[in-house]
Amino acid sequence: MARREEERLDNMLQGLSKSNVTKETFGTGLKNIRDTVKKSADKVVKYYGDPPWGDEVKSIQEALKEIKQAEQLEELQQLTDQYLKVLAEPLINRKLTVNYFKTAVMQPFFGQPSFLQATANSLSYEEHIDRFQQDYILPVLLEAKMRTIVEQASTSNEVLAFLDEYQDYSPFKAIKRKVKKRNLGEIRAFFEQEMSHCTLIEGQLATINFEEMMFSPLGVSQNKALNFNWNLAKDETIPISSLAKLILFCAPAGAAVYLRKDGFGEQGEYRTYMGFVQSDSPLPDVIRKNRYFQIAKQGMEPFDRVVSRMIEDVKQKAGFVADHLLFIEFSSEYRAKKTLLDYYHLPRYLAEYLSHHADELDHIRPWEYREQFIRHVLKGEDPRHMITRLLRQNVESGYSGWSAYVATRERYRMRQYAKHLGEGGSAMDAKEKRVRAVYRVYRSGADIREKFNQRGPREGAPEGQYAASGAKKISGIAYRLLNAANANNRKSFMDTVMRLHMSVDKPVPVFFLDALHERELDFHTVANAFVAGLLSEKYEVAKEQNGEGVTVDG
Amino acid sequence: MKVLRLRLFQETACYKKPLAFKVGETYPLPPYATVKGWAHALLGADRFIPMRISVQGCYEAKMMDYQTHYLFKKRDVDEFPLVLDGLGHKTYSYQNMTKMPLYIHLLYRVKLLMHIGAEEDVLQRLQERIEHAEEHFSLGRWEDLARVDECRLTEVRQLEDEKMLPMNAYVPRRLVTHKRHVPYLLNWKYDIHNGVRRWEKIPVGYVLAGLSLTPGQALVDDADDPVIFHDQ
Numbered sequence A: 001m002a003r004r005e006e007e008r009l010d011n012m013l014q015g016l017s018k019s020n021v022t023k024e025t026f027g028t029g030l031k032n033i034r035d036t037v038k039k040s041a042d043k044v045v046k047y048y049g050d051p052p053w054g055d056e057v058k059s060i061q062e063a064l065k066e067i068k069q070a071e072q073l074e075e076l077q078q079l080t081d082q083y084l085k086v087l088a089e090p091l092i093n094r095k096l097t098v099n100y101f102k103t104a105v106m107q108p109f110f111g112q113p114s115f116l117q118a119t120a121n122s123l124s125y126e127e128h129i130d131r132f133q134q135d136y137i138l139p140v141l142l143e144a145k146m147r148t149i150v151e152q153a154s155t156s157n158e159v160l161a162f163l164d165e166y167q168d169y170s171p172f173k174a175i176k177r178k179v180k181k182r183n184l185g186e187i188r189a190f191f192e193q194e195m196s197h198c199t200l201i202e203g204q205l206a207t208i209n210f211e212e213m214m215f216s217p218l219g220v221s222q223n224k225a226l227n228f229n230w231n232l233a234k235d236e237t238i239p240i241s242s243l244a245k246l247i248l249f250c251a252p253a254g255a256a257v258y259l260r261k262d263g264f265g266e267q268g269e270y271r272t273y274m275g276f277v278q279s280d281s282p283l284p285d286v287i288r289k290n291r292y293f294q295i296a297k298q299g300m301e302p303f304d305r306v307v308s309r310m311i312e313d314v315k316q317k318a319g320f321v322a323d324h325l326l327f328i329e330f331s332s333e334y335r336a337k338k339t340l341l342d343y344y345h346l347p348r349y350l351a352e353y354l355s356h357h358a359d360e361l362d363h364i365r366p367w368e369y370r371e372q373f374i375r376h377v378l379k380g381e382d383p384r385h386m387i388t389r390l391l392r393q394n395v396e397s398g399y400s401g402w403s404a405y406v407a408t409r410e411r412y413r414m415r416q417y418a419k420h421l422g423e424g425g426s427a428m429d430a431k432e433k434r435v436r437a438v439y440r441v442y443r444s445g446a447d448i449r450e451k452f453n454q455r456g457p458r459e460g461a462p463e464g465q466y467a468a469s470g471a472k473k474i475s476g477i478a479y480r481l482l483n484a485a486n487a488n489n490r491k492s493f494m495d496t497v498m499r500l501h502m503s504v505d506k507p508v509p510v511f512f513l514d515a516l517h518e519r520e521l522d523f524h525t526v527a528n529a530f531v532a533g534l535l536s537e538k539y540e541v542a543k544e545q546n547g548e549g550v551t552v553d554g
Numbered sequence B: 001m002k003v004l005r006l007r008l009f010q011e012t013a014c015y016k017k018p019l020a021f022k023v024g025e026t027y028p029l030p031p032y033a034t035v036k037g038w039a040h041a042l043l044g045a046d047r048f049i050p051m052r053i054s055v056q057g058c059y060e061a062k063m064m065d066y067q068t069h070y071l072f073k074k075r076d077v078d079e080f081p082l083v084l085d086g087l088g089h090k091t092y093s094y095q096n097m098t099k100m101p102l103y104i105h106l107l108y109r110v111k112l113l114m115h116i117g118a119e120e121d122v123l124q125r126l127q128e129r130i131e132h133a134e135e136h137f138s139l140g141r142w143e144d145l146a147r148v149d150e151c152r153l154t155e156v157r158q159l160e161d162e163k164m165l166p167m168n169a170y171v172p173r174r175l176v177t178h179k180r181h182v183p184y185l186l187n188w189k190y191d192i193h194n195g196v197r198r199w200e201k202i203p204v205g206y207v208l209a210g211l212s213l214t215p216g217q218a219l220v221d222d223a224d225d226p227v228i229f230h231d232q
Helices: A001-017 A021-047 A053-066 A069-088 A090-108 A118-122 A125-152 A156-165 A168-178 A184-194 A241-249 A283-298 A303-318 A347-364 A366-380 A383-396 A402-422 A436-452 A469-487 A490-501 A511-517 A521-535 A538-545 A551-554 B033-044 B120-131
Strands: A254-263 A269-278 A326-333 A339-346 B002-013 B052-072 B097-117 B145-155 B168-172 B182-193 B196-207
Touching: A001 A021, A001 A090, A021 A053, A021 A069, A021 A090, A053 A069, A053 A125, A069 A090, A090 A125, A090 A269, A090 A326, A125 A156, A125 A168, A125 A184, A125 A241, A156 A168, A156 A184, A156 A241, A168 A184, A254 A283, A254 A366, A269 A283, A283 A303, A283 B002, A303 A347, A303 A366, A339 A366, A339 B097, A347 A366, A347 A402, A366 A383, A366 A402, A383 A402, A383 A469, A383 A521, A402 A436, A402 A521, A436 A469, A469 A490, A469 A521, A490 A511, A490 A521, A511 A521, B002 B052, B002 B120, B033 B052, B033 B120, B033 B182, B097 B120, B120 B145, B120 B182
Parallel strands: none
Antiparallel strands: A254 A269, A269 A326, A326 A339, B002 B097, B002 B145, B052 B097, B052 B168, B168 B196, B182 B196
16 A cells, blocks of 8 residues: 555656646646545544554645645655655554455455455454454364364264354354254264255365355345245355355455456446456466466556467467467446456467467557457457447547558458468468458548548639538548448448549449459458548558558558 | 267357356356256156267357346245336336346357267157257257257267367366366256255366367267267
8 A cells, every 4th residue: 555655646746846847737736646645644544543643644734735836846745755654654554455455356356244344444454364264264174174073083972062162153053953963973974965065166065155245246145136046045055165265255366456448438437357367277377377467457458468468478388379268357346236247268360360460459549449359359259340430439530540440450360360260271371361452442542532632622613602621521421431331231332432433533443342242351341441541641641651561561 | 879969059048157146157168967958858857867968069259138137035925027118107116026237148159069978769759859849949048049950860989080179169177188278167967965956067178179189089970070978
């Protein structure tokens, strides 16, 4: 917690110490610093309100109020240093860290059982550990001991004495009731036959049930969702052992926690996601992969980059393409009873594609589109709707279509990989073949735009009458083409394309005919690449060709 | 040895995982217990009929379906889940039921190739029931309709040469030599102990198409398709 705050405040202070800071920006920056300090300072006062720390943070807050101008930067720096020193006190740092970790990481997984309850926030660090020991570790030990005693006991009294000794542990009380009148043989038979066995771990007896508080992303409440259980069972729903409970509790340790944006633009929403990688390799290897995933995601690396780097990594270590990787991502809000879960098998063609062309995806912008593009593909969906969306966004905001062109070309390339590898061919067959054709379509779109730009107002039009600019006309046409392509209406699309070419006195290129019959390029590749071209100025095309030779040469 | 060869097609399907309640996660292929249950239901069985199953298949994409689920708080409720949207009816308030939206993962356009091995008369009966069924078939959930494209008895023999797996498949973990697989623990059959089902499980690897099978790992049928039974 102290380290996180330090990084945050350092960044803010750095922003304020720049030479070009205006009065306004200094004001905003100062407010941010005050707010940041207030958030944790309030907690320090709440838990440790008495001297020395409570008083100190209060005085720091007072002093912060006195700072008004950029000239007092040094003073500000001193105050934040003083504040960070308080935060770094082991007692305070540990407590605030535990509380933050409970709320941000553990609650989405388990809700609020045991020490995760909000009321437990006032417990000390040591008391937290005690509670964990009591609720999670002790039951595992007791159950293990019980199994040993049942196996090794020479009389039934030994078992009963043990159950008596630990009757505070509620499952033992119930067991005792059932076995107290039985002899040793019958007790053993009870454990083998009547008592439930753990659903998750073979060889373990079950004393509790799998429900919401054991693993909130998947479980439902035991009493309030009877129809989710077999035979409308109420008491024994999905029996699990305390050991399984403990292991489920450790699940967050393997997950990377990061923010992910669902949706686009302003309608998009950032959610906290947990992610991990499953692979069937020795445990140290799985841990290493997950650690890598964790580091990459915390550095906000985009998904395609993480996946492609991981492929590289696995390739080097194991010498084969890692198509057995399974990526799992989920976001859970236990209060809203909602879990979003995605998982992606990495098919071989995609692993091959990413290991050769992952860098190309960098050109898809804005960032969220690139992320969505790769997620669509990983799920096995056609990303063409995403490309249409990107093109629409380009038209609306007046951006060049280059990024959409790259997306179109990469979609096409992936399809080539899928096709060739699916037919038992090699990655080499899929490489670079015909990708240039996509570029030709894009160029033809840009040519048309140039013609439009060159044309002045309509000849013979009366002066003073409004005439739409070339760019505006292009937007209208682009929308119409996109709608036609999206609805798979080839006739309407070709109709517009033909009129467009006629209006600028250009012959209709032959690849449109190909697209109609899907000979060389598929319809959506041609449609999207052409619209992307329409949205790009010709000089941009030339610039991109020179500047990014490899990309354009495709 | 004779086995029943089945080719099925499903427009959409969800083979839900046992602990997935709040989100309907699906296995990539129907687990053994689902297929076994389907066959048993067709046979009208009231006890376990020994059989072995091989499951292979593929799907085009994975989709998400947003469904309303009703949760019962009591065992014996008189209430009934009602959808009143668009009926201009007043809203109905439930006393012992709640509802929540759930994401269900669906596989889109699933093609399955399954083989069932059992006593020959069982297989013949099963074939007869499939060919003369009076009801539609569903595999997975009730609404996951299945079209039977092929249903016939075929002879199987040991695989003699290395063979490429044409579709994704479950391969018993004991036989998986490929490093490239996703491990699953699939339910097979259960006994009831004290009112609770206790499942026997089969460890398998989900292996993707394109990997090769070696002699000893599989059988082949008369159409030269591999058959990979689990151990009984």
